[in-house]
Amino acid sequence: MTKSFPVLLASLLAVSSVSAPLQVLAQEAQPLDRIAAVVDEDVILQSELQRAIANIKAQYAGREAQLPPDDVLSRQVLERLVLVKLQVARAQGSGIRVSDQELTQAMNAIAQQNGSTLDALRQRLAGDGIDFNDFRASVRDEITVQRLRQSFAQSRISVSEGEVDAALKQQADAGNQFHLAHILVALPDGATAEQIATGQKKADGVKALLDKGELDFNAAAVRYSDSPNALEGGDLGWRTLDEIPAAFAQTMQQMKPGEVVGPIRGPSGFQLLKLVEVRDASAAAGTHTVTEYHGRHILVRVDDAQSDAAAKAKIDTLRARIAGGADFQQVAKESSEDTNSKGQGGDLGWFPADAFGPAFGQQVAGIQDGGVSQPFRTDAGWHIVQRVGTRQTDVGSDNQRAQIRETIGRRKLEDEYNRFLQELRGEAYVSFRSGDRAENTATPPQS
Template sequence: MKKLFACLLVAAGIAGAPAAFSQAPSTGLQPVDRIAAIVDEDVVLRSELDRAVANVRSQYSGRQVELPPEEVLERQVLERLVLQKLQLARAEQTGVRVTDQEVDAALGNIAQQNKMTMDQLRAQVARDGTPYEDFRASIREELIIQRMRQRFAQTRVSVSESEVDAAMSAQQAGGVQYHMAHILVGLPEGATPEQIETAKGKIEGIQGLISRGEMDFAAAAVRYSDSPNALEGGDLGWRSADEIPPAFAQMISQMQPGQVSAPIRGSSGFQLVRLVEVRNAEQGSGAQMVTQVHARHILIRTENAVADAAARSKIDTIAARLAGGADFAELARAESQDPNSKPNGGDLGWFVPDQFGLSFGSQLSALTDGQVSAPFNTDAGWHIVQRLGTRQTDAGEQNRRAQVSDVIGRRKLEEEWSRYLREIRGEAYVVDMRKGIPTETPAEAPPATTTPPNG
C-alpha cells in the first residue's frame, strides 16, 4: 500500500516538474508546492523543507562557516522532518490527541516567556516569515510528540529502588558531571555483517578526519552523524554518571577534557564520544527536616447543592457509626468515594499536612495521634479524617532520591526512544523525491581513505 501510494504520486507527476502551475479561476496562475519526500502515506513538502533549512541557517547566524555544504544540510534537515512525520503518524494511530485549549495555553506560555502579548507574538511570527496558522500547527505537533514520549515512558521505562540506592552511593563518593558530544553512525535492528562492516569503516573514516585535524569534532558531527542532535554538533550537554549508559560511564570517567574516544559499538550503532569538560556536581546543603503525618480518611463527594445535602447526611451517619465503635478501615472500604485510598481502608500514607489543601491540613493539625475528626467540608466533598501518627523526616533526602530517579529515568527513556525511532524509521517506506529513489542512509559517508590528501 505504501509503495502503491508513492507510485501513484510519481505517475501523476506531482513532484516531477521543476516549475508546476495550476490555473485558478479568480487569481490566475498559482505555483504548486512540490513534494520533497514521501513518508509512508504522508509527504514532506518542498516548502516545509525550505522553511526548516532556513530556520537552521538563522540559528547559525554569524556562524555559517560551521554548517555543512547545502546538500548535506538539506539531507540532515529532511531526515528530521521524516522522523517527525513518522512520530506524528504513530501518535495518531495510538490515539494521542491535543486539544485546542492546550495549544492556546502553550502559545500563551511562549508569549509570556518572551514578555509579549498574544498580538505581539502573532506579529513577531509574521515578521519571521511564517504564517501564524503554520506556527500554531507546529506547536500542536510538538505537544503531540511530547505526549507520545510521556506515554512511551510510562509503559517502557521503570527505575528500581536499588538503582536509586546505587546511584546515590556513587554520588556520595564524589559527584562529577561530564559535558560530552558524540557522533553516531547508526545501525538498524538486526544489522547484517555487511552493514556492520560498512558502519565500522565509516566511523573509522570520521575518526581519521578528526585525529588528523582535517575537521573538528563539531563539524564532523554536523556533516556525518546520524544522531538527531547532529546539527548541534553532537552536543549532549552536561550529564552525571547516572545519565550515561553503563557501557560508556567507566570509559568517560578515565578520559581527559578534549579527548575523543576510539569507536564504540553500542545498541544504536558505532559512536565517537568527545569529553568537553568536567565539573563537580553541586551537593545538597544538609538535612531539610519537615513534619509529616500519617492519616486515613473517608470521603463523600459533592457536585451541587442537592448532592451536598445528601453527602452531609451520609457523612453524619458514618460519623455516628464510628462513634459507636465501627472499624474505620472497614467503613472506608465500604463507603469512601476516594478511589485511590479506598482499597487501603482510607490510608493516605505519610505526607506533609497541607499537601491536600489548607482546610485538610488545619483539621489534621488540630488532632492528636489516634483522634478522629468531626465531619468537615472541602472542595472535594465531606471528609472524616483520623490522624494515625506524626514524624520528623528529611525532605531533602526524599527530594534527592526523586531527582536521582528522574535522572535515571530520563537516561533510560533516551535509550529506549532512540531505539524506537530507529525501529519506525527502518519500517517506513521513504522516497526522496528530489532523487526519486527510496532513501536508507541520510548521512554522508566520509572519505574511505585514511591518507591525508595531497597538499
C-alpha cells in the same frame, strides 16, 4: 493553574522551529507546491523544509562553517521532519489529542515569549508572509509529539528506589560526574560485513580529522554523526559512571577534559566519545536551600471569550475592592477564574518562586508577607497575588534523589525512545522527491 504546562512548553520550544525568532521563519517563506517527501499517507512540502533549514541556520549564525554542506543539511532536516510526521500519526492513532483551548494557551505563551500578544503575533506572521493556520498546526504537531514521548515514558520507563540507591552509592564511590559528547556512525540491525567495514572506515576517518585538528568535535558531530542529537553537537550532558557504556567507563576515569576515545563498536554502531569536563559529584548535588512562598491568587483569563482589555478591566476592579478592605480569599472565591484554587480562596500552598513561571515568581518575590501585587499578565491571563508567608527549605537530600531519578529515567528514555523511532522509521513508507525523481527509502509494510 497547573505547574506542568510551563515545563511542557519549555520542552516544546526547545525542540520546535517556533523557538527561532519569528523573522527567521519568514526567510524565503514563499509557498511552494513541490513535495519534498511522501510519508505514508502524508506529505512534507518544500516550503516546510526550507523554513526548518532557515531555523537551523539561524541557530548557527556566526558558526556557519560547523554546518555540513547544504545537501547534507537538507537531508538531515528532512529526516527530522519525517520523524515528526510519523510520531504525530502514531500519537493520533493512540488517541492523543491537543484541544483548541490548549493550543490557544500555547500560542499565547509563544506570543508572550516574543514580547507580543496573540493578535499582534497573528499580524506579524501575516506581514512576514506566514499563514497563521499553518503556524498554529505546526505548534499542535510539536505538542502532540511531546505528549507521545511523555506517554511512552509513563508506560515503559520506570526507575526503582533500588536503582536510585545504587546510583547514589556509585556516585559517592566514584566522586565525579562527566560531561560527555559523542559521534555515532550508525549500523543497521543485522549489518553485513561490508556495512560494518564501511562504518568502521567512516568512524576512523572522523577520528583522524579530530586528531589532526582539522575539525572540532562539535562541528564533526554536526557533519558526520547519525545520532538524533547531531545538530546539537552530540552533547550528552552530565553523567555518572553507571550511566556511561561499560566499554568507555574504565577509560573515562583516566582521560583528561578535551580527550576523545574510540571508535568503539556498540549496539547502535561505532561511537567516538569526548570528555568535555569533570566535576565533583558530591559538590554538584550537595545541600540546596530554596526560598518557598505561601501565596493566594486571583486569575481573570484571556481567551476567545474574553479579550485582554476586558480581563484587565475586571482584574483592576477586583484589585480596587481588595485595596478598599475586601477580603482577598472571599473575592477569590467569588471571582477568580482558576478552577483549581478558587474553592480554596485562591490558596496555592507553598511553592518555589519559579513554580508558576518567571512573571509570577517576580511578583510574589517583590512584595512583603501580607502584601498584594499589582495586576500582572501571564500566558493564562491577568492575576493579582497575595503573599501569605515565606520560608527557607533544605531540599538537598530529596533534590539529589529526584535529580538522580530523573537522570536515570532520561537515560532509559533516550535509549528506548530512539529504538522506538528506528522501528517507526523502518516500518514506514517514505519517498524523498528530487525534481522528477523519487527515492524510496523504505518498503511499504506488508499487510
